[in-house]
Amino acid sequence: MPPNNSNESRKLENPNEFLVIPKWINEDYFRPIIEKDVKDFRSIKNFTPIAATQPGDNYTSVMVRVIVDIELKDSSEQQVSYILKTTLEMDKGGDLVAGMNLFPKEKQMYQVHIPNFVRLYKEAGVDIELAPKCVHIDESPEGITLVLEDLKQQNFENVDRLKGFDMEHMRRVIRKVAELHAASAVTYEQNGPYDEMYSRSLYSESNRHMFEGLGKMRHQQYIKAMREWPLPDVEEYIANLPSPTEFFDKGIKLNSVDENEFNCLNHGDLWCNNIMFSEDRTLFVDLQVGRWGSPAQDLWYMITTSPSLDIKVKEFDHFIQIYHTRLVECLKLLKYSKSIPTLREIHVMMIKYGDWGPITMSGVLVAVLMPSDKDSSINMMMAPGPEGDAFRYKTFINPYYVKAMVQLYPFFKNKGII
Known part of the structure; x- marks a missing residue:
């Protein structure tokens, strides 16, 4: 994945400020995913989850774009991003x-x-x-979560x-x-x-x-x-x-x-x-x-x-x-x-x-x-x-x-x- 400005994640506009991002979508959850996906990964420097879609663009799941600034084993830095897709809460349509x-x-x-x-x-x-490539699938009694490559990082658009x-x-x-x-x-x-x-x-x-x-x-x-x-x-x-x-x-x-x-x-x-x-x-x-x-x-x-x-x-x-x-x-x-x-x-x-x-x-x-x-x-x-x-x-x-x-x-x- 190509390196990017590590400050970019802080400048990204959240397309849906009303989306409540589950607390379990955090560094601890993503660390083993990135270790598997990125060669020579060492550590997470900055972790930013935001909504992946605007209100009305998706009705059947929670869609989160996760932007992560990481350090590699050679001390260089790189930014990676993923789309996490998971089930709605039961009282919100799940x-x-x-x-x-x-x-x-x-x-x-x-x-x-x-x-x-x-x-x-x-x-x-x-x-x-x-x-797109699916880099991680997680299944539990609460539901299924998929982590996909972020196509926007490859200049894909809708x-x-x-x-x-x-x-x-x-x-x-x-x-x-x-x-x-x-x-x-x-x-x-x-x-x-x-x-x-x-x-x-x-x-x-x-x-x-x-x-x-x-x-x-x-x-x-x-x-x-x-x-x-x-x-x-x-x-x-x-x-x-x-x-x-x-x-x-x-x-x-x-x-x-x-x-x-x-x-x-x-x-x-x-x-x-x-x-x-x-x-x-x-x-x-x-x-x-x-x-x-x-x-x-x-x-x-x-x-x-x-x-x-x-x-x-x-x-x-x-x-x-x-x-x-x-x-x-x-x-x-x-x-x-x-x-x-x-x-x-x-x-x-x-x-x-x-x-x-x-x-x-x-x-x-x-x-x-x-x-x-x-x-x-x-x-x-x-x-x-x-x-x-x-x-x-x-x-x-x-x-x-x-x-x-x-x-x-x-x-x-x-x-x-x-």
Whole structure:
């Protein structure tokens, strides 16, 4: 890791002053991690933990950037930094997250699947990166903690989620998604089915009560907000709006996997903040909700959440073509022996599993397009009563979200999806 100004850590701005950093994230915890990660490490000179994300950029974990000034055995000094990701406290949404299997999935993705996918490409003669290096995983009765390399130290950045990807960034992301999908399909072919937890999405019967309860709390505020949008024929859309039970039933139905089609391990949470870019590298982060099934899930999720509005609908078919071209290249490179899907078959999948689009639009996109707000949290999203209603209504009339809805509702209607 390159040396940096040892005073830099003191100048770094904390992006979320409201985050309470657990006291156990300290020098004692990190010393053995650094000893293993940094050759010739001698001692810690300065230790600075700060929030890794702004309010509203992450809802399901505590994300801390740890900046450490260290001394090496030759008495030179160096600055290293890491991203620590750990579970929320139980009374701050941790109980909800624990029931979703997010951290066990991510642990296995970093320990097993991502290294295996990279190895497949290496054996085929190609170096392909998919995710940052995980330098430490800690599991205890309280939860799972991951320590990852800090990609910002290597000049990686996110694209502004409120602006979205331009065409060049979309091209890079789509190609990377195809690389992930291809390697995961070949792994399934070679090793058999993935762990059973990858057969489940957040839409499981065990979560029905929670999701329907949230749906009922937000339904009235959502309709109230819709009537303020400049959306032609808004009453027609309101009349056809699924009830919370119908909405959840659509999610349950999407869990079905047709083994006669091409399937893959989906990233499951593909939006701007979970993809990082340097000048010539593109990597995924946040590998918590992977799911085996149709690639349509990742494609709908990414296209619904992440391109800028000027290309989101206009370039839809082009996005699918870019994906298909790279998918075919990678499947052939990795010697996939089953039938390779045609471009037409991918388009058919997009319609067949089209409910992923409106589900993403009505759900996660609300949070994706909400400007940074100190009140943004999973607890506030689900809070009952007037305070929670006011926050939910605020997210539904957010101008960024409204502009997207005015574009997406007619798009989904014309596709026959709503």
